[in-house]
Amino acid sequence: MNFGSKLEMAVRQKHSAVCVGLDPRWANLPSAFTDGVDKLDLVTIADRTTKYCCEVIDATVEFSPIVKPQAAFFELLGPPGMQALGSVIAHARKAGMLVLLDGKRGDIGSTAEGYAAAYLGETSPWGCDALTINAFLGNDTLEPFVKRAGDTGTGIFVLVKTSNPGSGFIQDLKADSLTISEQVAEVVQQHCEKRDGKFGDCGAVVGATYPEQLAEMRKRMPNAWLLIPGYGAQGGSADDVAHGFDSDNLGAIVNSSRGIIFAYEKEEFAGMNWQDAVASAAQTMANALPKFHG
Amino acid sequence: MNFGSKLEMAVRQKHSAVCVGLDPRWANLPSAFTDGVDKLDLVTIADRTTKYCCEVIDATVEFSPIVKPQAAFFELLGPPGMQALGSVIAHARKAGMLVLLDGKRGDIGSTAEGYAAAYLGETSPWGCDALTINAFLGNDTLEPFVKRAGDTGTGIFVLVKTSNPGSGFIQDLKADSLTISEQVAEVVQQHCEKRDGKFGDCGAVVGATYPEQLAEMRKRMPNAWLLIPGYGAQGGSADDVAHGFDSDNLGAIVNSSRGIIFAYEKEEFAGMNWQDAVASAAQTMANALPKFHG
Numbered sequence: 001m002n003f004g005s006k007l008e009m010a011v012r013q014k015h016s017a018v019c020v021g022l023d024p025r026w027a028n029l030p031s032a033f034t035d036g037v038d039k040l041d042l043v044t045i046a047d048r049t050t051k052y053c054c055e056v057i058d059a060t061v062e063f064s065p066i067v068k069p070q071a072a073f074f075e076l077l078g079p080p081g082m083q084a085l086g087s088v089i090a091h092a093r094k095a096g097m098l099v100l101l102d103g104k105r106g107d108i109g110s111t112a113e114g115y116a117a118a119y120l121g122e123t124s125p126w127g128c129d130a131l132t133i134n135a136f137l138g139n140d141t142l143e144p145f146v147k148r149a150g151d152t153g154t155g156i157f158v159l160v161k162t163s164n165p166g167s168g169f170i171q172d173l174k175a176d177s178l179t180i181s182e183q184v185a186e187v188v189q190q191h192c193e194k195r196d197g198k199f200g201d202c203g204a205v206v207g208a209t210y211p212e213q214l215a216e217m218r219k220r221m222p223n224a225w226l227l228i229p230g231y232g233a234q235g236g237s238a239d240d241v242a243h244g245f246d247s248d249n250l251g252a253i254v255n256s257s258r259g260i261i262f263a264y265e266k267e268e269f270a271g272m273n274w275q276d277a278v279a280s281a282a283q284t285m286a287n288a289l290p291k292f293h294g
Numbered sequence: 295m296n297f298g299s300k301l302e303m304a305v306r307q308k309h310s311a312v313c314v315g316l317d318p319r320w321a322n323l324p325s326a327f328t329d330g331v332d333k334l335d336l337v338t339i340a341d342r343t344t345k346y347c348c349e350v351i352d353a354t355v356e357f358s359p360i361v362k363p364q365a366a367f368f369e370l371l372g373p374p375g376m377q378a379l380g381s382v383i384a385h386a387r388k389a390g391m392l393v394l395l396d397g398k399r400g401d402i403g404s405t406a407e408g409y410a411a412a413y414l415g416e417t418s419p420w421g422c423d424a425l426t427i428n429a430f431l432g433n434d435t436l437e438p439f440v441k442r443a444g445d446t447g448t449g450i451f452v453l454v455k456t457s458n459p460g461s462g463f464i465q466d467l468k469a470d471s472l473t474i475s476e477q478v479a480e481v482v483q484q485h486c487e488k489r490d491g492k493f494g495d496c497g498a499v500v501g502a503t504y505p506e507q508l509a510e511m512r513k514r515m516p517n518a519w520l521l522i523p524g525y526g527a528q529g530g531s532a533d534d535v536a537h538g539f540d541s542d543n544l545g546a547i548v549n550s551s552r553g554i555i556f557a558y559e560k561e562e563f564a565g566m567n568w569q570d571a572v573a574s575a576a577q578t579m580a581n582a583l584p585k586f587h588g
Contacts (some may be wrong), residue, residue, distance in 0.1 A: 072401060075420075107398055134431075136464055138460030162402060165434055168432065170429070175474075184464070202480070264481035
């Protein structure tokens with residue numbers, strides 16, 4: 001089964017389009033994990049980070065089909081952090097969540113092959129179901145990822161319009177009547193059209209913080225899964241992200257990181273056990289997002 | 295001392311603008327390293343890869359100021375590969391080479407801070423001197439890298455015009471009278487102007503395979519170090535890369551990966567000990583590149 005169909009099945013099964021973003025910033029972890037740990041002891045920090053992420057996964061697995069570890073926060077812990085990343089990926093898959101690694105990788109052909117083989121597929125060393133990709137180097141650099149995804153039933157999400165304030169610097173520039181984002185989107189849609197099922201292996205990242213562009217991108221890429229970051233802490237609302245769903249209220253997953261994994265810091269969850277707060281935030285978000293028909 | 299000045303000093307000391315690209319593809323390693331190793335035994339493969347990379351560094355340290363490990367080929371070996379990367383970086387620094395990690399990282403602000411803190415500076419877990427950066431997400435996403443580089447005496451190399459055949463897909467598009475590459479180059483030069491010394495912390499990647507654009511970019515970024523990939527195996531010649539140097543024949547480092555580290559596969563080095571072949575290839579390349587005056 002191709003990745004697009006796998007993700008559709010998982011979203012239907014969980015009745016949820018929530019993507020849980022794992023950005024395990026040490027300063028925000030519950031004190032039970034961090035108390036007494038030397039800030040230079042990366043081995044212990046990585047161990048505690050693993051434990052925390054696994055418990056977040058256990059708390060959210062009922063309410064979310066997919067988890068998105070942010071590579072930067074594991075790389076920040078050096079080699080022990082990469083061990084942690086491997087353990088967290090394995091735990092999530094075993095628990096029944098798809099794993100989308102947010103690495104924003106991209107390089108010229110032969111190196112892109114290396115990244116694709118590193119991350120995509122059960123037989124790869126990291127064993128992810130999907131990876132975020134940066135296409136700045138050119139559409140030729142997407143080919144090795146698309147091929148690997150097709151061969152292994154995995155997916156990629158290509159950066160099309162990111163959620164940050166300065167994303168327009170390159171992405172909104174218009175050349176030959178289309179913006180850069182629109183030109184990347186055309187390539188994404190072309191890759192999706194070649195696949196079986198409604199949704200292809202090649203998705204797109206389009207931020208919730210630019211809802212008009214999100215609506216336009218939904219139309220431009222009818223067969224692509226959209227990964228929508230920028231919900232919650234970054235300012236995107238449920239109304240904003242609704243523009244990213246198709247007429248069946250499918251085709252998009254919406255990421256929240258801080259809003260879910262650090263929910264225990266919020267007043268509304270005061271006094272609650274940290275894991276219950278995390279579960280509750282994921283459930284609340286799942287209920288707030290558009291629900292598919294049929 | 296800022297990174298621009300450190301790199302200048304290193305180039306002058308070694309009389310060489312060669313950047314040794316470490317792309318340790320397992321299939322190309324000398325058979326002494328690979329014989330009898332199970333291709334699924336990533337721990338042993340990573341150990342042998344470390345040993346090989348360290349011996350490449352020892353063979354080339356006399357002829358090159360800087361080494362560029364390609365992150366993909368270490369990530370491809372899973373967590374043991376990341377241990378290997380850490381060991382190789384430490385060995386190179388101890389041997390007296392600057393270390394530029396080719397990771398092409400880039401993300402929104404707070405995540406970019408994570409990547410910058412992960413890789414840049416002696417006190418970071420990986421301890422690199424410099425990192426390659428992808429600015430597709432916007433110029434705001436460069437700020438955390440520029441700040442960290444300034445604070446720690448390290449550098450970044452921002453992708454401006456890459457060496458691959460499809461690099462024009464985004465980079466050559468023209469918007470508001472400048473190509474995307476030119477717009478990124480303007481930002482790089484602005485960051486360099488703010489620093490002491492002739493060269494700033496913020497360099498640019500410009501491929502040897504587009505010599506006219508290389509010459510144009512040299513003029514557009516007079517204070518930026520250029521990292522020039524695409525020499526040798528990808529088709530760039532010594533004449534091509536000469537366009538990337540300034541009037542003192544400074545300001546550029548030229549990367550070669552396969553041409554140096556797998557030199558023993560070439561007919562011209564047949565019968566030579568593998569490490570001597572690697573050393574000889576690095577020395578030959580150093581002599582072929584423009585030599586600085588004064």
